[in-house]
Amino acid sequence: MFRDKTCGELRLSDAGTSVTLAGWVQRARKMGGMTFVDMRDRYGVTQVVFNNETDAALCEMANKLGREFVIQVTGDVAERSSKNMNIPTGEIEIIARKLVILNRSDVPPFTIEDDTDGGDDIRMKYRYLDLRRPAIRRNLELRHKMAFEIRRYLDEKGFIEVETPVLIKSTPEGARDFVVPSRMNPGEFYALPQSPQTFKQLLMVSGFDRYFQIVKCFRDEDLRADRQPEFTQIDCEMSFVEQEDVLQMFEGLVKHIFRYVKDIDFTEAFPRMTWADAMKYYGCDKPDTRFEMKFVEIKDLTVGKGFAVLDDAEYVGAICAKGCADYTRKQLDQLTDFVKRPQIGAKGLMWVKLEQDGSIKSSVSKFYSEEELRVWADRCQAEAGDLILILCGETMKTRKQLCELRLEMGSRLGLRDPQKFSCLWVVDFPLFEWDEETQRFYAMHHPFTSPNPEDFDKLDTATGEVRATAYDMIVNGNELGGGSIRIHDAALQDKMFRLLGLSEADAQYKFGFLMDAFKYGAPPHGGLAFGFDRFVSILAGLDSIRDVIAFPKNNSGRDVMIDAPSTIDQAQLDELALALVPVTKE
Amino acid sequence: MFRDKTCGELRLSDAGTSVTLAGWVQRARKMGGMTFVDMRDRYGVTQVVFNNETDAALCEMANKLGREFVIQVTGDVAERSSKNMNIPTGEIEIIARKLVILNRSDVPPFTIEDDTDGGDDIRMKYRYLDLRRPAIRRNLELRHKMAFEIRRYLDEKGFIEVETPVLIKSTPEGARDFVVPSRMNPGEFYALPQSPQTFKQLLMVSGFDRYFQIVKCFRDEDLRADRQPEFTQIDCEMSFVEQEDVLQMFEGLVKHIFRYVKDIDFTEAFPRMTWADAMKYYGCDKPDTRFEMKFVEIKDLTVGKGFAVLDDAEYVGAICAKGCADYTRKQLDQLTDFVKRPQIGAKGLMWVKLEQDGSIKSSVSKFYSEEELRVWADRCQAEAGDLILILCGETMKTRKQLCELRLEMGSRLGLRDPQKFSCLWVVDFPLFEWDEETQRFYAMHHPFTSPNPEDFDKLDTATGEVRATAYDMIVNGNELGGGSIRIHDAALQDKMFRLLGLSEADAQYKFGFLMDAFKYGAPPHGGLAFGFDRFVSILAGLDSIRDVIAFPKNNSGRDVMIDAPSTIDQAQLDELALALVPVTKE
Numbered sequence A, B: 001m002f003r004d005k006t007c008g009e010l011r012l013s014d015a016g017t018s019v020t021l022a023g024w025v026q027r028a029r030k031m032g033g034m035t036f037v038d039m040r041d042r043y044g045v046t047q048v049v050f051n052n053e054t055d056a057a058l059c060e061m062a063n064k065l066g067r068e069f070v071i072q073v074t075g076d077v078a079e080r081s082s083k084n085m086n087i088p089t090g091e092i093e094i095i096a097r098k099l100v101i102l103n104r105s106d107v108p109p110f111t112i113e114d115d116t117d118g119g120d121d122i123r124m125k126y127r128y129l130d131l132r133r134p135a136i137r138r139n140l141e142l143r144h145k146m147a148f149e150i151r152r153y154l155d156e157k158g159f160i161e162v163e164t165p166v167l168i169k170s171t172p173e174g175a176r177d178f179v180v181p182s183r184m185n186p187g188e189f190y191a192l193p194q195s196p197q198t199f200k201q202l203l204m205v206s207g208f209d210r211y212f213q214i215v216k217c218f219r220d221e222d223l224r225a226d227r228q229p230e231f232t233q234i235d236c237e238m239s240f241v242e243q244e245d246v247l248q249m250f251e252g253l254v255k256h257i258f259r260y261v262k263d264i265d266f267t268e269a270f271p272r273m274t275w276a277d278a279m280k281y282y283g284c285d286k287p288d289t290r291f292e293m294k295f296v297e298i299k300d301l302t303v304g305k306g307f308a309v310l311d312d313a314e315y316v317g318a319i320c321a322k323g324c325a326d327y328t329r330k331q332l333d334q335l336t337d338f339v340k341r342p343q344i345g346a347k348g349l350m351w352v353k354l355e356q357d358g359s360i361k362s363s364v365s366k367f368y369s370e371e372e373l374r375v376w377a378d379r380c381q382a383e384a385g386d387l388i389l390i391l392c393g394e395t396m397k398t399r400k401q402l403c404e405l406r407l408e409m410g411s412r413l414g415l416r417d418p419q420k421f422s423c424l425w426v427v428d429f430p431l432f433e434w435d436e437e438t439q440r441f442y443a444m445h446h447p448f449t450s451p452n453p454e455d456f457d458k459l460d461t462a463t464g465e466v467r468a469t470a471y472d473m474i475v476n477g478n479e480l481g482g483g484s485i486r487i488h489d490a491a492l493q494d495k496m497f498r499l500l501g502l503s504e505a506d507a508q509y510k511f512g513f514l515m516d517a518f519k520y521g522a523p524p525h526g527g528l529a530f531g532f533d534r535f536v537s538i539l540a541g542l543d544s545i546r547d548v549i550a551f552p553k554n555n556s557g558r559d560v561m562i563d564a565p566s567t568i569d570q571a572q573l574d575e576l577a578l579a580l581v582p583v584t585k586e
Helices: A056-063 A118-124 A134-155 A199-207 A242-260 A277-283 A308-312 A327-342 A371-381 A395-412 A488-498 A504-516 A530-539 A572-576 B055-063 B118-125 B134-156 B197-205 B241-261 B276-281 B308-312 B327-340 B369-379 B394-412 B490-499 B503-516 B532-540 B570-573
Strands: A017-031 A035-042 A044-051 A068-079 A090-104 A179-181 A189-191 A210-218 A231-241 A273-276 A313-320 A349-353 A360-362 A387-393 A422-428 A431-437 A440-443 A470-475 A478-485 A525-531 A578-580 B017-032 B033-040 B044-051 B068-078 B092-103 B179-181 B189-191 B210-218 B230-239 B272-274 B315-323 B352-353 B360-362 B387-393 B422-426 B432-435 B440-443 B470-477 B478-485 B527-531 B578-580
Touching: A017 A044, A017 A090, A017 B134, A035 A056, A035 A068, A044 A056, A044 A068, A056 A090, A068 A231, A090 B470, A134 A210, A134 A242, A134 A530, A134 B134, A189 B440, A199 A210, A199 A231, A199 A504, A231 A242, A231 A470, A231 A530, A242 A422, A242 A470, A242 A478, A242 A525, A242 B230, A277 A395, A277 A422, A308 B210, A308 B394, A313 A395, A327 A395, A349 A371, A360 A371, A387 A395, A440 A525, A470 A525, A478 A530, A488 A504, A525 A530, A525 B570, A572 A578, A578 B503, B017 B044, B017 B055, B017 B092, B033 B055, B033 B068, B033 B189, B044 B055, B044 B068, B055 B092, B092 B308, B134 B210, B134 B241, B134 B532, B197 B210, B197 B527, B230 B241, B230 B532, B241 B422, B241 B470, B241 B478, B241 B527, B241 B532, B272 B276, B276 B422, B315 B394, B352 B369, B387 B394, B527 B532, B570 B578
Parallel strands: A044 A090, A273 A422, B044 B092, B272 B422
Antiparallel strands: A017 A035, A017 A068, A035 A044, A068 A090, A179 A189, A210 A231, A231 A525, A313 A387, A349 A360, A349 A387, A422 A470, A431 A440, A470 A478, A478 A525, A578 B578, B017 B033, B017 B068, B033 B044, B068 B092, B179 B189, B210 B230, B230 B527, B315 B387, B352 B360, B352 B387, B422 B470, B432 B440, B470 B478, B478 B527
16 A cells, blocks of 8 residues: 555644655645645645755655656644644644655646636546546545435335346337447347336336336437436336335435435425426426426406407416516516527517505506506515516417526526525326327327326327326426336227327337237336436536536537547458448538 | 235234235135135245135136236235245235236246246246246345445445446457447447446546446457356456555455355455466466365376376376275266367376275376376375376466366365355466467556566566566456556556557557556556456356346347347438448358
8 A cells, every 4th residue: 555544534633643645746835945745635635844954855856746746755744833724634734754756747738626727628638637626526426425325225125226238129219229230140230228118117027026227328319518428327116006106215215315415304295296287387397496486377467458469379477576676677678688589489578567666667568557567466476676577479388488587587586506405296297299290199208108097088088188197306497307107007008009109010019029028917017217417416516417427428429538439440340241331521 | 005015024923914915926726615826026925815615706816817917915914724934924824805906917938936947048038037036036136235235345445436438439459349330420439348447547547546336348259158248347446556455455345245145254364376376286367266176296207107198298287086086987988088078178088096995096007106106196195095187288288178177076076066155366467478379478467457566677588477466356266356456657558568569659549548648647556347247146156147137148149038139220320321231141
């Protein structure tokens, strides 16, 4: 061992002992006849002192140390005269007796500090140096701890982790698969799993009863900032359960993680909201419930006053921004520009101000009397000093726009503290989505999701209204995970396929082996999957998942550090019986 | 919840309580006016009784249950009149009051029992039914428990689990990579990792200090019975360590697993053996040390007696099979046939019997006197009743043959009990292997393995004799894992590349980004990786790894259950800018 202590563990009580440390030179500075070196390892930073008077040769050696040199220091722990109470080792320093340079370092391309001078591109190219920064290291430590606690909770609950295969079969539905040519079976390909969905259902058929896996999944999608071609799921499934059992079990898991990782105790049950209410009050299926500001529908109050815009609108919705009546014209213009951006697409923004003096001002005062606007305000539970913001148009579209506006106002008002956590179950999702283009229903979740038993009789008569036994766990407006109770009855599954426009032959071709398995005694079962990267990023208080992944890929799916993907030899292509087709770039 | 108890937990103390169970029909039988149903779930089997006299309709329903039907039963726990003490629930039965058929089952293609009537092929095709057999289920439960305990130990020791990428870069050395065409980067490919070797070394450069990962790895090799294209490694790396630190840490891990999973306490340190001794005494680098029967070299005793075979042999080695002097001619012929099989390739087998009456018999008594043979026997520490078996020829070849013979004798003598565990470190591997064909040295482990510091001066003068700082953990003749201390010094690494015949340009091309990383302060580091599938199979007492993997592939790399690999659409090929090349089968 090159050390007997780490750079994070020495305290005042260790003063007087002789120690050997190993680590990296964070910085070195000369002051008078002394040279001070901050030594860093995973566990912390410790100050080392070289005294020119007692050992000039040693001090000279220390003076030549560069940033990020790897050194080994032996010396005595001493109390510091000027203590640094910001770090746990700040009361002591090491009076060096011996210095060994274990390895030298070129000058790193950016500073290894939380507040680095390195841009995103260079940090990704030198990710191994970026990972030295304490902020990134803490994210990965958090990730490890969360994975460990997830396993501890699920193990205690009788779940067993089963590894499902990575080289599987390409499925013709859903997002694009990554495929892997098979050398031993020329012309054939494996696919990398988008999720272990079918395998976990097979494990239920096998009687495994309670399964989980923290597992890499793959999706060949065009990447957005917060998507990665490979990502990690916490995949879970249980037999002989109903929706309530699944919600209880995994609410327990989330509470366990918050308790043991963040020291936050959720003593109350997580609120539950139907999908219909989530859309009605928040305009999306993953509402950020850290703050209220619910939608208020005021269409009925706005008609017949000669304002065609509102008279013609299918939907008129308002939100009340507390204490924002003092917003200036400029601020209101900014908000109007915000909702008119193409990504949001509103035609305009209406507002009503309840001034502190009791008066009312509004962008629509031409059409509505103060009396009438006061009725709007009452419905919105607005008080003096509040600002009401109003959007109108086609119902679902306007709700989406109002959702964005609500989030924007939440951010402006500081209501979205990343260290405050609001968890929520959204339930009663629709089973089907109607697609205008192809004029048919698609499964909103997947074709194995069970309808809500109360809606069985609507399957034929009011297909679009049938609710699924599906649920999502939402934290701070992010979908942390979701799942469903699965269909285990062959007749019901057949009916689902028919409703989805799949013939028996289609269904057999696409889902044959799962359907075959279901003939041999499939138990009632259900489960869910959490996005682990997202889960970690939320607990780390980060917007992006990239900094909770050790070696992420960029938006072109490229690892710029190792420069992958890359070309392969002709010999490799030959072995795989493949040829490249030239691509004409347009 | 469809149940309030499992089929494994009810005991005599529960008698009189009302319970609801859910599970599969293991078997049903009528006896007199009663119908007995054995209900099975993951946790056990419980007997359910239907009484024709008290509820004829219910009993009639039970009589129609088929094997593997999924049922829910409500009834009262009662003491059995004829107890079955072989199972934990054998003292009770459930007097059924209610029966719900949750799902029906076709007749399964083989019996769901440890001693099944299903052959390998059909069981693999219906792996989801095969997994219902308790023997297989227990293997996967063992696997889960081992993974959990591995994580618990390593977490306690300060290791953090970091997920390394699955979509990486193809490396032109070693076994074949599986590759993944990149749609976003036409003509380029990712590779699936054969191990996270480079990433774990990068994590050490990043200062992670103690890393581990239980991780899927991939190798596109022609498969043997005991190889899988995807397999799982326990991958570990530590910084600021020497070989001794690594051995201590992971000996601790193995002992922890045996203690908490098998309830076996290894109180002594695991023995260590040099590679040279392993070859000398056991003829291989992974000796099965559950039994002695070490090789004895007797060349010096055999020369000059006119027996050209031994006179000309480079090596003459013997093993002593205790108590086998009574082997018949037929048995000795069998052994001779065994060593002459092409896979082993010996030219013949010589033997010396020390009869119980003190006399000596031998296949070479024509050339050697009883006196002379007695000297051989003394060196072999053979006693009356023992059989000495002798092979001769070129040293390394003969040792391999003698190794096979020793294992065969161990098996015949019952010395290889799968429930007895003998662990061993093999150390001091050679750093290089000489390849006759290409007339150059290859790295025995990999080119980053550090030479033994004691042998630094031999690097140029006696390259072939340089020992590596590499080590293997052997259990019962299986390589459980292995690793090395890595080179962290750029100059030494350069020297290694030169000795391996790699130019600077070659080295940069093949290992560029790792070499680049090493310029920025690489700490001394080392580690190892265990084969997790093998580890589980050894603790399960199994020869093959296949039954500790939930969904294994066959020897053609095919998953016969899901029928993968398979063809993909032309549209998919087009998107990937790939064309299939017709393969002419010979």
